[in-house]
Amino acid sequence: MDRRTVLAGSGAAVVAGQLALGAAAAAAEPGYDANLRNDPGPGNDPSLRNGLDPRNDLGPRNDLTLWYDEPGTDWESQALPIGNGILGASILGDPAADAIVLNEKTLWTGGPGSPGYDFGNWRTPRPGAVAQVQRAIDERERVPPEEVAAVLGQSRVGYGSYQSLGTLTLATTPGPVESYRRELDLSTAVARTRYVANGIRYTREYFVSHPDQVLVVRLAADRPGAVDVAVSLTVPEGRTAATTVSRGRLTVSGALDDNGLRHETQIQVVTRGGTRTDEAAGVTVSGADSVLVIVAAGTDYSDRYPTYRGPDPHPRITRTLQAALHRQDQLRDAHIRDHRALFDRVRLDLGRRPADRPTDELLAAYQGDDPALETLFFQYGRYLLIASSRAGTPLPANLQGVWNPYAAAPWSADYHVNINLQMNYWPAYATNLSETTTPLHDFVHALRAPGAVTAREMFGASGWVVHNETNPFGFTGVHDWPTAFWFPEAAAWIARHLYEHYLYTLDQTFLRERAYPVLRDVARFWLDELHTDPRDGRLVVSPSYSPEHGDFSAGASMSQQIVLDLFTSVSHAAGVVGDGRFKKEVQAALQRLDPGTRIGSWGQLQEWKGDWDDPADDHRHVSHLFALHPGRQITPSGTPALAAAAEVSLRARGDGGTGWSKAWKINFWARLHDGDHAHLMLSEQLRTSTLSNLWDTHPPFQIDGNFGATAGVAEMLLQSHAGELHILPALPTAWPEGRVTGLRARGDLTVDITWADGAATELTVRAGHGGPVTVRSSLVPGGLHTFTARAGGTYSWKGSS
Known part of the structure; x- marks a missing residue:
């Protein structure tokens, strides 16, 4: 025919x-x-x-x-x-x-056109409400979240x-x-x-x-x-x-x-x-x-x-x-x-080929002893980020990436910005996917206009702010969950992703035109909003709430650590772009700012300014370790006492929790240079918080755990947050040999590592920009070596056979 x-x-x-x-x-x-x-x-x-x-x-x-x-x-x-x-x-x-x-x-659903939607109802408590809560905290130190919610008011009308x-x-x-x-x-x-x-x-x-x-x-x-x-x-x-x-x-x-x-x-x-x-x-x-x-x-x-x-x-x-x-x-x-x-x-080889079995069978049989499955899980996180966040497309990856069969999704499949949206993008830079962050940058910029209204009407402050959750329609106010409705530090946390883009790329045009305006305006909010603590005269966040946990107080550790991180970043950025006046203003506030890092009565890093931690508390949030990860205030070499206190807190919290919580703990243990415990958390996530299709489960399915785990594996192999390239800082004994190529480090550096018998045998560093580079590895002279790289240069070290 x-x-x-x-x-x-x-x-x-x-x-x-x-x-x-x-x-x-x-x-x-x-x-x-x-x-x-x-x-x-x-x-x-x-x-x-x-x-x-x-x-x-x-x-x-x-x-x-x-x-x-x-x-x-x-x-x-x-x-x-x-x-x-x-x-x-x-x-x-x-x-x-x-x-x-x-x-x-x-x-x-939700937003303009939705029944009952009104910007004012989203954002404005009655006049003087925030000041009333601050007075109660000054007088009593601890105020229950339900009482604060009753004073400040809550609304989720038209959220969608x-x-x-x-x-x-x-x-x-x-x-x-x-x-x-x-x-x-x-x-x-x-x-x-x-x-x-x-x-x-x-x-x-x-x-x-x-x-x-x-x-x-x-x-x-x-x-x-x-x-x-x-x-x-x-x-x-x-x-x-x-x-x-x-x-x-x-x-x-x-x-x-x-x-x-x-x-x-x-x-x-x-x-x-x-x-x-x-x-x-x-x-x-x-x-x-x-x-x-x-x-x-x-x-x-x-x-x-x-x-x-x-x-x-x-x-x-x-x-x-x-x-x-x-x-x-x-x-x-x-x-x-x-x-x-x-x-x-990025290619990762942990020295093991996958068994000839379906993936669900491999997962069911997994007992922490399958590097091939762990490699697949690492690369799956990178795959999911590419599939759910690309340049030129609106909106960043949400709580379920882009996949959802429901009309009323769990947690609305929205943008939780007390960790979850941020965790989605933790692997972006380290695993060489910086282009996937463009929708996040655009989303942050789009929040500035509605966030400025909330800052003005709710706080009487300049700059901009967003609380615990947001959506595609500029929701920057408080919602209807008393134990997790307040988190004005979120804007500072998501703004740091733009600064990280600069640190990884050294793109000064991006810093000047995209990152610095965001950082500056968030810092303006906090310069207006910080409260003088009557106990010691230090500047504190008040009301302050450690996400989804405990009472309201002044100066909870995570709040302070985030604002300190913001001020440190914006001070450096102001110097790069030539805004000397604002840099002075921020540095003056830094001198008075409570740092949010205290060692408590049982050796723990305190979650609150008061020594209220319970050693039997195994809450899924470990918010007071922000300074360890993703922050950079606590390092084993730079602040050993604080790192030891962070480890005490982490051990007390235990190895359980939701999927995303286990993923965060991979990163914590990697930053503490304990590769075996980081690997234990990776195996716990795979064994108890991963579905047959390798999606992370809270439960239910929540994609941030996939992204957090991928970031954690990268942190085990390479770290650069402390001003040096630390090679294999948390290599577990379960991975005695392997090779990774294409990881990225701050300073516009790309790194390849080969190791055997638990030690690096080959190292290659490619520099996108010129300047000093410090490498910490057994392969370099003295174990710590600084050299001056030229733009486009390649530098290699190889161990003796």
């Missing part, structure tokens, strides 16, 4: 006309997608050249693949996530009804929640299935489902392209005419959703009931062979050789304060989908090149 006739009958020639690809005959030839040409099956499929032997579906395709021998049935523990920073998809891989949960990161975009279903009738395999290749960011039914081998391939801003699903078989599929999209309640189907394109558009935010999803179905039929609710394909499904989606969200709305998404989504259709033969290669340009920068 003439292929041209088949394609015309299926409607593909009409699509070609829509795309104005030129001659109809050219469009009708088997060339829509170069990967579909001459497609006899997976064995000769160019898209699978680096994959499995087509005659054997067993065994991992490489060391960085999650794989399973059964379809997923539970989204939270079994979905395989793919994404491009704004679009997300979750793969369960049911051969009969492949239900792919879709997400678009800006699809949120992150939403699921909908479920893309690929329905077939495969019959009995054999040789099933579902996998996610971290190195290419491509997921696959493979199985045999009725003697035919079927393959589905899924990826979300950042260059082309689309989800792509390809269905193929090793027998011509064997692909039958019905493509449909269902959306949750709580929104209008008009569906149209024309020429193989399914469009669902409407608006959320809550706030009127407009949403649109367009799905194009392209066939090779067979027939394609437009139905009322989707597109049905019969007898095709292969099928390509391309999805584009978006909303009219904008980060512009105070409306948070942009243009109707329809023209943009249409252009995106049309452009992707023009590039069918390039989509996959462009996606993989883009992903690998980031992912391949």
Whole structure:
């Protein structure tokens, strides 16, 4: 049969006309997608050249693949996530009804247009309320959080929640299935489902392209005419959703009931062979050789304060989908090149190949003795950050990255800024993914305008502020949870990420134009808001609250440590950009500031200014160790007494806690140079706080634990916060040999390390900028060596064999 006739009958020639690809005959030839040409099956499929032997579906395709021998049935523990920073998809891989949960990161209820929404209700307690709480603290030292909440007032009206975009279903009738395999290749960011039914081998391939801003699903078989599929999209309640189907394109558009935010999803179905039929609710394909499904989606969200709305998404989504259709033969290669340009920068080899078992079985058998699984977990964190936070896309990674099946997500899947959002980006710089931080920087800048209103109306202060939680609509006030509603230090903590960008890159333009204005304005808030403690005349934060724990007081340790960190950073930055007057003002405040680091009666680092710590307290937050990590005030070599006190506190808290808490403890122990205890916390997280798909669980699923663990592994291998390159500062005995390449250090340095028998054997440092570099390693003269690097220079040391 003439292929041209088949394609015309299926409607593909009409699509070609829509795309104005030129001659109809050219469009009708088997060339829509170069990967579909001459497609006899997976064995000769160019898209699978680096994959499995087509005659054997067993065994991992490489060391960085999650794989399973059964379809997923539970989204939270079994979905395989793919994404491009704004679009997300979750793969369960049911051969009969492949239900792919879709997400678009800006699809949120709440904010402008939401019932009861009002900026003032979000931010303004009655006049004098903050001063009243300060007086109570001055008189009584400790005030219960419920009492403070009653005075300050709480509101979460119009806060909203992150939403699921909908479920893309690929329905077939495969019959009995054999040789099933579902996998996610971290190195290419491509997921696959493979199985045999009725003697035919079927393959589905899924990826979300950042260059082309689309989800792509390809269905193929090793027998011509064997692909039958019905493509449909269902959306949750709580929104209008008009569906149209024309020429193989399914469009669902409407608006959320809550706030009127407009949403649109367009799905194009392209066939090779067979027939394609437009139905009322989707597109049905019969007898095709292969099928390509391309999805584009978006909303009219904008980060512009105070409306948070942009243009109707329809023209943009249409252009995106049309452009992707023009590039069918390039989509996959462009996606993989883009992903690998980031992912391949860091390679970690801990000397062990993965066992030939599905990932869930490896996890179930794990007892702290599988470096290959630990390597996979490390790289999975990097993969998830690339997939949920990319330059040019709005909003940073949220509590679930970008993946969420719910209309009312746990904790709204929002931005908790008393550690969780910050933890999401801990691995960004150290593991060579600085580009992923752009959405975070943009988000912080977008908070300045609403945060300035909150600073003025709630505190009577200049600068800007944000509390414990925030959302895409500039929520910078207090919410309705008395034991975790107050945390004005959050702005200072998230602002330090912009300063870290400068420290890692030495980009003075970025410091001057992006980081310093943020740091300066947060510092202005605290210069206005710091309170003189009547007990000793020191400047303290009041009201002050150690996150989610204890009573309100003045000068809780974390509050003081964060403000000290801010003032130290902004003082240095002011010197670099030439703002001498503000530097003097900040340094004067630093002289009076309570540092927030005291050793208590049982040798602990105190959580509060008062010696109130209970040695039996095992609370999940260890907030008073901020100065150890991510701060830099406490180091074993620089402040040994404080480091010893921090260890006492950490041991008292224990090795339990939620997933993200265990991840933070990996970093704490790494900073204390105890590699074995850091590794113990990594193994505890994998054994007790990790789901079958390697997502971290609080419970429920919360992605910050994945990112915190990846950062912790990097801290075990390389540290630079103390002004030197410390090589293998916390290497555990469980990793006696290995190699890591591409780690980044402050000072615009890139580092490769090889070790054997627990000691470094080779070290290479590449300098992006010139200047002095200090290296601490057994490989360098005297164990501590300072040299002057030149920009672009490479410096290597090798131990004697």
